[in-house]
Amino acid sequence: MNSDVLVIGGGIAGIEAATNLYLLGYSVTLVEQESELGGHVAQWNKLFPNYKNAHQIIQTLLQQLPGDITILRSTKIIHLSEKDRLFSVNLSNNSTITTKTILIATGYDLFDARLKEEYGYKIYDNVITSAELESLLRQNKPILTKQGKEPSRIGFVHCVGSRDRKINNLYCSKVCCVTAVKQAIEIRQKLPFCEAYCFYMDLRMYGLNFEELYNESQEKYGVTFIRGRLSEASETIDGKLILKVEDTLLGRPLKMTIDMLVLMVGMVPSKGTNFLIKELGLHINNGHFIASNDEHLRANHTNKHGIFVAGSASSPKTIDDTLADARSAAMAIHQFFKNSKL
Amino acid sequence: MKFHWFVVPFSAGLIFLILYLIILYTKWIVKLPKSDKKILSGTVFSSKIFNIVWEIFSEALLHIRIFRKNVLLGYMHSSFAFGWFLLIVTGAIETQLFASKPINHLYEPIFFKFFNTTAPNNSLHKAFAFLMDLWLLYVLSGIFLALSKRFYSRIMGLKKTTQLYWTDQIALISLWLIFPLRLLAESSTTATYQNGSFLTNTAGIYLEQHFNISNMSIYLWWAYSIDLLIFFGLLPFSRYMHIPTEIVLIALRHAGFKTKNEINSFSQIEIHSCSSCGICIDACQLQSVTNRNNMVPTYLFQKERYGKVLKPDLYNCLFCGRCEEACPVNISIINIKLARRKERLLKSKQNYQYLSKIQPTSTTTEILYFAGCMSHLTPSITRSMIKIFEHLNISYYFLDKDDTICCGRPLMLAGKIQDAQKLIEKNTDLIKASKAKIMITSCPICYKIFNEEYNLPVKVMHHSQWLSESLTDCNKLKLNQSAKTAVYHDPCDLGRGSNIYDEPRNVLKQLLNVIDKKAIQKEKSLCCGGSLADFYLNENDRVKIARNAYVQLINDEDYLITSCPLCKKTFQKVADKPVLDIAEIIVYNLS
Numbered sequence: 034m035n036s037d038v039l040v041i042g043g044g045i046a047g048i049e050a051a052t053n054l055y056l057l058g059y060s061v062t063l064v065e066q067e068s069e070l071g072g073h074v075a076q077w078n079k080l081f082p083n084y085k086n087a088h089q090i091i092q093t094l095l096q097q098l099p100g101d102i103t104i105l106r107s108t109k110i111i112h113l114s115e116k117d118r119l120f121s122v123n124l125s126n127n128s129t130i131t132t133k134t135i136l137i138a139t140g141y142d143l144f145d146a147r148l149k150e151e152y153g154y155k156i157y158d159n160v161i162t163s164a165e166l167e168s169l170l171r172q173n174k175p176i177l178t179k180q181g182k183e184p185s186r187i188g189f190v191h192c193v194g195s196r197d198r199k200i201n202n203l204y205c206s207k208v209c210c211v212t213a214v215k216q217a218i219e220i221r222q223k224l225p226f227c228e229a230y231c232f233y234m235d236l237r238m239y240g241l242n243f244e245e246l247y248n249e250s251q252e253k254y255g256v257t258f259i260r261g262r263l264s265e266a267s268e269t270i271d272g273k274l275i276l277k278v279e280d281t282l283l284g285r286p287l288k289m290t291i292d293m294l295v296l297m298v299g300m301v302p303s304k305g306t307n308f309l310i311k312e313l314g315l316h317i318n319n320g321h322f323i324a325s326n327d328e329h330l331r332a333n334h335t336n337k338h339g340i341f342v343a344g345s346a347s348s349p350k351t352i353d354d355t356l357a358d359a360r361s362a363a364m365a366i367h368q369f370f371k372n373s374k375l
Numbered sequence: 376m377k378f379h380w381f382v383v384p385f386s387a388g389l390i391f392l393i394l395y396l397i398i399l400y401t402k403w404i405v406k407l408p409k410s411d412k413k414i415l416s417g418t419v420f421s422s423k424i425f426n427i428v429w430e431i432f433s434e435a436l437l438h439i440r441i442f443r444k445n446v447l448l449g450y451m452h453s454s455f456a457f458g459w460f461l462l463i464v465t466g467a468i469e470t471q472l473f474a475s476k477p478i479n480h481l482y483e484p485i486f487f488k489f490f491n492t493t494a495p496n497n498s499l500h501k502a503f504a505f506l507m508d509l510w511l512l513y514v515l516s517g518i519f520l521a522l523s524k525r526f527y528s529r530i531m532g533l534k535k536t537t538q539l540y541w542t543d544q545i546a547l548i549s550l551w552l553i554f555p556l557r558l559l560a561e562s563s564t565t566a567t568y569q570n571g572s573f574l575t576n577t578a579g580i581y582l583e584q585h586f587n588i589s590n591m592s593i594y595l596w597w598a599y600s601i602d603l604l605i606f607f608g609l610l611p612f613s614r615y616m617h618i619p620t621e622i623v624l625i626a627l628r629h630a631g632f633k634t635k636n637e638i639n640s641f642s643q644i645e646i647h648s649c650s651s652c653g654i655c656i657d658a659c660q661l662q663s664v665t666n667r668n669n670m671v672p673t674y675l676f677q678k679e680r681y682g683k684v685l686k687p688d689l690y691n692c693l694f695c696g697r698c699e700e701a702c703p704v705n706i707s708i709i710n711i712k713l714a715r716r717k718e719r720l721l722k723s724k725q726n727y728q729y730l731s732k733i734q735p736t737s738t739t740t741e742i743l744y745f746a747g748c749m750s751h752l753t754p755s756i757t758r759s760m761i762k763i764f765e766h767l768n769i770s771y772y773f774l775d776k777d778d779t780i781c782c783g784r785p786l787m788l789a790g791k792i793q794d795a796q797k798l799i800e801k802n803t804d805l806i807k808a809s810k811a812k813i814m815i816t817s818c819p820i821c822y823k824i825f826n827e828e829y830n831l832p833v834k835v836m837h838h839s840q841w842l843s844e845s846l847t848d849c850n851k852l853k854l855n856q857s858a859k860t861a862v863y864h865d866p867c868d869l870g871r872g873s874n875i876y877d878e879p880r881n882v883l884k885q886l887l888n889v890i891d892k893k894a895i896q897k898e899k900s901l902c903c904g905g906s907l908a909d910f911y912l913n914e915n916d917r918v919k920i921a922r923n924a925y926v927q928l929i930n931d932e933d934y935l936i937t938s939c940p941l942c943k944k945t946f947q948k949v950a951d952k953p954v955l956d957i958a959e960i961i962v963y964n965l966s
């Protein structure tokens with residue numbers, strides 16, 4: 034099989050880039066390891082900051098995806114090699130693709146919260162991740178503790194796996210602050226008698242409408258924000274959680290009992306992203322994601338000729354940023370072909 | 376009287392050296408801590424004297440411990456020390472037996488061939504001449520090896536060898552020249568008188584034929600003597616100070632001296648006993664993985680002797696103890712580094728008011744459980760311990776369940792003794808109030824300080840010890856054996872730091888197949904890089920050290936098992952297999 038561009042990863046970055054590359058006139062193959070396209074966004078429910086429906090976004094993107102594009106689902110990359118500026122890529126379905134360029138859109142994985150063992154994920158009954166809460170909300174399931182009770186206090190811990198020297202991730206994952214605000218509101222809407230607390234270092238409400246959402250969460254929904262990092266959690270016999278937090282605004286340690294703890298897990302390079310970094314000898318940036326050749330001017334180029342990157346494989350991004358980055362990657366590849374023809 | 380002016384440089388050098396050493400050692404011994412000095416007089420008249428003589432022989436001369444690391448390296452070190460020693464002793468006897476005058480001067484054995492030109496005429500004299508040549512050859516072979524080591528250290532099992540300070544370099548060259556010059560000077564005399572043996576006679580004939588060496592004879596003897604002066608003159612100011620000092624060190628150590636909390640003159644003796652052999656370079660993971668040099672003992676002691684020790688040299692160190700384990704001179708490296716930290720009298724800005732609010736318990740139980748701050752960050756470990764206590768129906772009191780007070784070791788490692796002392800006092804009160812007999816801790820870091828700095832009426836046990844005891848003790852714990860494989864990682868503070876190697880293994884052997892990794896287990900265990908003692912190491916480098924250790928530990932085994940919450944957390948970041956504490960694996964296998 035031959036193609037101009039091989040797009041690896043069928044999340045929103047891969048879909049958007051493939052569509053645009055096709056529109057620019059290139060033959061495109063899109064490889065996705067899962068049985069469905071859509072990546073992480075397919076698992077979300079209502080999106081920040083305006084509660085747009087995630088499912089609808091994916092549907093729209095898929096509808097725009099031209100039928101002529103070769104889409105290989107449930108397919109993994111086994112091996113890549115380069116000869117005379119042509120890449121040949123062996124796939125798990127035993128076929129080989131020859132391609133002139135590769136666009137990496139393999140995205141991120143959620144930080145493995147078990148590594149912050151002091152928060153008790155997978156050890157205590159009532160500690161879940163933001164992604165798990167999102168999935169409960171999407172399936173419209175009741176929010177209950179393991180003991181089957183409706184919680185009367187829920188805590189959201191920001192920066193789990195991000196901005197943390199101890200686990201060597203210094204970068205901000207960008208989406209979790211506002212996701213916490215959004216989810217706290219959703220909890221207050223669903224369980225009006227449940228208090229919601231956010232434990233944060235500082236709130237990064239940088240996007241349009243983020244600050245409004247934050248104000249609304251306090252004014253309309255009474256979400257409480259406590260500045261301080263959770264140092265450890267412990268469990269009582271009845272499955273409640275005792276949190277030890279240093280309140281850095283009041284300057285004193287704080288102890289608090291809650292029923293359920295939601296860990297706002299950050300983003301780390303996905304297994305697929307790491308695999309390609311190794312296979313292709315790509316440089317990485319300080320967040321261990323794929324490094325851009327030049328962060329301002331050649332953001333979608335990597336250190337390897339003919340290899341490009343789009344979306345959250347190069348750093349944590351929101352959906353808007355991911356889609357814009359995917360289109361920019363398509364243009365970068367277009368330029369690449371134009372220049373090499375001259 | 377046998378005299379020639381060329382003996383003057385040698386004699387002057389030797390007299391200077393002896394006087395210098397007498398003055399310096401007297402000063403050091405006078406300054407030894409008073410409390411320890413009594414033991415010295417006791418030692419002189421005890422059987423310890425035999426041990427001292429034996430160790431001086433085996434370590435200062437033969438260098439048996441270096442032989443154990445690498446045979447060639449051991450041979451090299453011994454050829455200089457033992458070879459030279461044999462030359463001196465045999466030479467002195469030779470002079471006594473065969474010199475014409477009864478008085479033999481200080482220098483006569485050294486320049487024997489110059490002053491005694493009659494060729495050996497009886498078999499005893501021939502035998503001595505033969506031995507003298509043999510010993511000279513022995514030393515020369517060592518010099519050949521030393522030269523090769525400078526170019527290619529790997530043949531002696533060293534990846535890196537010490538980069539020398541300039542005085543050391545000059546001293547080194549003068550040392551290496553002594554024996555070739557001696558060979559040349561002797562050969563120049565034997566060329567005329569045939570008063571040597573297989574080596575010097577043959578060399579004499581050869582050199583006479585080709586270079587007329589007998590004409591140069593007097594200059595060669597001068598050169599030999601002057602070179603000895605240079606070496607003796609530089610010895611006190613170079614690493615060769617280790618030669619006489621190690622002898623003093625061995626004697627004092629047998630007498631019971633140690634470096635404890637402060638740098639005293641005994642520590643100075645330890646520091647000057649470092650031969651810069653460089654064996655610690657490869658042992659240090661900060662060196663091999665992150666390419667730092669300043670904390671490596673061979674360089675640190677260089678700075679102690681000729682330069683200035685800076686803060687990063689002391690505070691950029693894992694305190695894993697691998698260098699001390701590797702050191703053939705057995706210098707107490709860790710205690711010296713720690714004493715240097717303590718000297719800085721740092722204080723923390725921490726407010727300790729909260730201590731007074733913590734009340735001792737009124738519950739009295741036989742067993743206390745002290746998890747430690749680190750174990751609080753790994754609830755999998757504390758919960759496993761609690762499950763085991765409950766399983767065995769043991770009544771215990773969880774001392775630091777809610778109000779965790781640190782054991783004080785992190786502060787101690789930072790050199791903040793006064794701060795640590797506050798915590799030690801408070802913890803001691805709380806422990807005493809419980810009236811317990813046994814205190815179990817899950818943390819090797821706490822375990823070490825409880826044993827070393829606390830004075831407690833309870834028996835302190837690391838949980839691996841207690842679990843091992845409970846397993847052997849009338850089969851209190853019943854466990855299922857599984858077919859899984861595991862590697863056990865010895866935590867620094869538990870293994871090298873507290874000498875606990877067998878108990879965890881006894882426990883694990885009953886649960887699964889423990890795979891040996893001989894090169895990196897027990898005393899030779901690697902550090903995970905998580906160390907609380909290092910104040911300069913960045914997270915990237917810590918991860919590098921952990922990854923480097925992990926890939927050496929785990930090939931295709933199912934688990935990495937350890938018995939330290941900090942090791943567990945550190946390895947988890949880089950592991951693709953489960954990293955478990957010994958208590959967790961027990962809970963998995965409880966029947």
Ligand SMILES: Cc1cc2nc3c(=O)[nH]c(=O)nc-3n(C[C@H](O)[C@H](O)[C@H](O)COP(=O)(O)OP(=O)(O)OC[C@H]3O[C@@H](n4cnc5c(N)ncnc54)[C@H](O)[C@@H]3O)c2cc1C
Pocket residue numbers: 041042043044045046047064065066067070071072073074077079080081082108109110138139140141142163164167208212298299303304305306308343344345346350351352353355
């Ligand atoms: C809890 C949470 C909530 C969020 N909510 C919002 C929100 O409300 N609004 C918003 O703007 N953003 C939100 N985000 C951010 C959003 O998820 C990302 O912007 C988006 O997923 C990035 O898309 P992507 O295509 O770069 O990566 P991904 O979504 O990770 O997609 C990568 C795709 O590549 C595939 N892949 C990986 N490796 C391989 C391989 N080797 N071979 C083939 N295929 C491979 C994967 O299966 C996946 O389909 C949220 C993030 C989190 C963590």
Ligand code: SF4
Pocket residue numbers: 191192193195196204205206207208209210211235236237297299
């Ligand atoms: S977005 Fe907020 S929660 Fe997420 S890493 Fe950044 S600061 Fe932390």
